[in-house]
Amino acid sequence: MDTLILYIAAIALFALSAIRDRERTKKAFLKGLKALEGILPQLLAVLVFVAVILAVFDAEMISRFIGEKSGMIGTIAAGLIGAITLIPGFVAFPAAGELLRNGAGTLQIATFVSSLMMVGIITLPVEIKYFGKRAAIARNAFAFIFSFIAAVFVAWVVAL
Amino acid sequence: MNLMGILKRYRAAIIATLALAAFMIFFPAYAPKAGASLLEQARTMLLVVPPIFLLLGLMDVWVPRETMMRFMGPGSGIKGPLIAFAVGSAAAGPLYGAFPVAAILMKKGASFTNILIFIGAWSTTKIPMLLFEMKALGFRFALARLAIDIPGIILIALALKAVIPKAEVERMYAAAVAMDIKPGMSPAGGKRPAARQK
Numbered sequence: 001m002d003t004l005i006l007y008i009a010a011i012a013l014f015a016l017s018a019i020r021d022r023e024r025t026k027k028a029f030l031k032g033l034k035a036l037e038g039i040l041p042q043l044l045a046v047l048v049f050v051a052v053i054l055a056v057f058d059a060e061m062i063s064r065f066i067g068e069k070s071g072m073i074g075t076i077a078a079g080l081i082g083a084i085t086l087i088p089g090f091v092a093f094p095a096a097g098e099l100l101r102n103g104a105g106t107l108q109i110a111t112f113v114s115s116l117m118m119v120g121i122i123t124l125p126v127e128i129k130y131f132g133k134r135a136a137i138a139r140n141a142f143a144f145i146f147s148f149i150a151a152v153f154v155a156w157v158v159a160l
Numbered sequence: 161m162n163l164m165g166i167l168k169r170y171r172a173a174i175i176a177t178l179a180l181a182a183f184m185i186f187f188p189a190y191a192p193k194a195g196a197s198l199l200e201q202a203r204t205m206l207l208v209v210p211p212i213f214l215l216l217g218l219m220d221v222w223v224p225r226e227t228m229m230r231f232m233g234p235g236s237g238i239k240g241p242l243i244a245f246a247v248g249s250a251a252a253g254p255l256y257g258a259f260p261v262a263a264i265l266m267k268k269g270a271s272f273t274n275i276l277i278f279i280g281a282w283s284t285t286k287i288p289m290l291l292f293e294m295k296a297l298g299f300r301f302a303l304a305r306l307a308i309d310i311p312g313i314i315l316i317a318l319a320l321k322a323v324i325p326k327a328e329v330e331r332m333y334a335a336a337v338a339m340d341i342k343p344g345m346s347p348a349g350g351k352r353p354a355a356r357q358k
Contacts, residue, residue: 002208002252002253002288003207003208005252006208006211006212006215006252006253007211009211009215010211010214010215013215013218014214014218017218017221017222024221024222025218025221027217027221028214028217028218028220028221028222029214029217030217031216031217031220031221032210032213032214032215032216032217032218033213033214033217035213035216035217035260035339036209036210036213036214038339039260041169041170041171041172041173042172042173043205043209043256044170044173044176045172045173045175045176046256047198047201047202047205048173048176048177048179048180048198049176049179049180050197050198050201051180051194051195051197051198051201052179052180052183052194054193054194054197054201055183055190055191055193055194055197056190058193086201086254088204088254089286089289089292089293090289090292093289093292093293093295093296093297094296096296096297097295097296097297100297106301109297110301110305113293113297113305114284114305114309117255117283117284118255118280118283118284120255120256123254123255123256125172126256126259127256127259129259130259130260130262130263130332130335130336130339131259131262131332132328132331132332132335134324134328135320135324135328135329135332138320138323138324139276139279139316139320142316142319142320143283143316146312146315146316149308149312150305150308150309150312153304153307153308154301154304154305154308157300157301157303157304157307158298158300158301158304160300
């Protein structure tokens, strides 16, 4: 769905651009392609690593770590699993909801969701390419720590 | 570009592929799932990423630097972070899609703080995803997370700004400009001339 909108937008804007200025549009297209080619090596590496990680960390495996009464260790595991996996929200949210209904703690689930969305260990090569090592690692480290803070808050609100 | 150059650039991808092959051979139980998730991720990545880059190309040629400076530049006041928040939250797609967008914003003169807020918003306060989250995890869960994420994003942005030296930020901006390959340059670009000088 998102993808469809993206394509419609791209086609419409390119058409509009071509009507206004053909040369410029061609330049835009080539620029886009060149930039894409620039990041392709990192992107492909990430793609392959994700395949391995997701094969090991499927819903069953994740629920074993952050299931019912997993406590402190479960929370830390939730943060770590969220940090190394790359799952789109529309897949992750229903799965997390399922875990929640099956007895996983709000704290663990909130940690997992936050860290999943904000921390990207496997996509680090892409991030480093644009931001440099130091900034990329610092951002992920801060986001990782913040995931736990956010989770404590969410768990507190849900329990109110 | 010669073959060695290509091999060198794609070294990480090649190593990753070999690792995947080894993994599938040594853990055959996981092989079908690894294959399936590879296809699934490839579909997302290869479908979503190209139009983002083409749109960035358009933005690069059509949006004047002055306009971006006015909206998101260092002197944009409160307008900058608000726009950064809005644009990041309206976006759809995985976080790695945000990085090239951030690069083009840097190239056009958006301030570093606004870039960081934009990345934070893209990562976690996405509006389309919020509805999904409410449905799956409950109203309270989703709204509480949103409520803590907004100050969190700002806090992280400020913390990053404090720990990253100015020279490093300047290098990042130089790299963002260098990502754009000028006619006549070799396609081996994307390397950072600014970083190499050091």
